[in-house]
Amino acid sequence: MKQALLELREKALQELKSALEKRSAEELEHFRVKYLGRKGLLSEYLSKLPTLSPEERPAIGKLVNEIKGELTGGFEEAKASLERPKVVAPLTDISLPGCLPSIGRSHPLVQTIQDIKDIFARMGFQVVSGPEVELEYFNFESLNIPPDHPSRDDFDTFYISDDVLLRSQTSTVQIRVMQKQKAPIRIIAPGKVFRPDTVDARHSFMFHQIEGLMVEEGVNFGHLKGVLHIFAQTYFGPDTRMRFRPSFFPFTEPSAEVEISCTLCKGHGCSVCGGSGWIEILGAGMVHPNVFKAVGYDPEQYTGFAFGMGVERIAMLKYGIDDIRLFFENDVRFLSQF
Numbered sequence: 001m002k003q004a005l006l007e008l009r010e011k012a013l014q015e016l017k018s019a020l021e022k023r024s025a026e027e028l029e030h031f032r033v034k035y036l037g038r039k040g041l042l043s044e045y046l047s048k049l050p051t052l053s054p055e056e057r058p059a060i061g062k063l064v065n066e067i068k069g070e071l072t073g074g075f076e077e078a079k080a081s082l083e084r085p086k087v088v089a090p091l092t093d094i095s096l097p098g099c100l101p102s103i104g105r106s107h108p109l110v111q112t113i114q115d116i117k118d119i120f121a122r123m124g125f126q127v128v129s130g131p132e133v134e135l136e137y138f139n140f141e142s143l144n145i146p147p148d149h150p151s152r153d154d155f156d157t158f159y160i161s162d163d164v165l166l167r168s169q170t171s172t173v174q175i176r177v178m179q180k181q182k183a184p185i186r187i188i189a190p191g192k193v194f195r196p197d198t199v200d201a202r203h204s205f206m207f208h209q210i211e212g213l214m215v216e217e218g219v220n221f222g223h224l225k226g227v228l229h230i231f232a233q234t235y236f237g238p239d240t241r242m243r244f245r246p247s248f249f250p251f252t253e254p255s256a257e258v259e260i261s262c263t264l265c266k267g268h269g270c271s272v273c274g275g276s277g278w279i280e281i282l283g284a285g286m287v288h289p290n291v292f293k294a295v296g297y298d299p300e301q302y303t304g305f306a307f308g309m310g311v312e313r314i315a316m317l318k319y320g321i322d323d324i325r326l327f328f329e330n331d332v333r334f335l336s337q338f
């Protein structure tokens, strides 16, 4: 009889489990009637007790009561569980304050380029771009840079093959634009340039430039000065002064190095400007007739000016950053300040 009772227990538990899994109240009630009801199987066993020998009776009686207790407990639990709504996902406490995901932002150099673009866009300059991997022709030859010029040396340019290189200046885009378009032209071309410089606080093997080019009949040096003045005073503030110093670039004639009054000491002289009160921000000049000839423009008909500025340098001056490497280290403590 003990064996039969143990088997009954096993079977009953299985049925209970199945009723619970199906969440069937009907099956559960069926279970109750079948095992625990007044005329149920366990009652039946209890009523058989008197037929057992006096030695067997207490042990079987105890077992029947234990099983009854277990099944009753199981049934109550199952019933309660069926009455509770089924919880599919863990409950979320919607009264808790939310946690904001950290939102990224543009890199300070991207912001600087954008600010500069905005200023030139208001003067009618269109934004264009050119390839970073360039032909030697666009980087040097077409820009009137002779084969023996020091910048064409292996030590000053990253060569990929004899005539393919990483552009060392955005002036390449002047040629690409003039090859495709007729004058009048007013463009700026932001982008990366590469030079095999040793990395330190002021140099990097990769940096950004913004090239500018304006070509039209009658464009003169005064237009160049006017455009750059507007740029410097809009970007660095209305008190900014500017000066042009004679310089040399093979693709402009005359050429100038353009300096602004030091943004830190306002021209009084400090460590950033080396005590002079002036800081160079770009190279510029009137487009050389040989450059016009290289793209098939008539230098007698058209004149133009070009300039090229270093974006990192301009951002460093604007924000008082003293190490160019900060731009490229991706340290969020630095980047999140912009």
Ligand code: PHE
Pocket (backbone or CB within 6 Å): 168, 169, 170, 171, 249, 252, 283, 284, 285, 306, 307, 308, 309
């Ligand atoms: N390409 C020159 C440089 O990288 C800058 C420049 C651009 C000068 C256009 C004159 C005109 O130094």
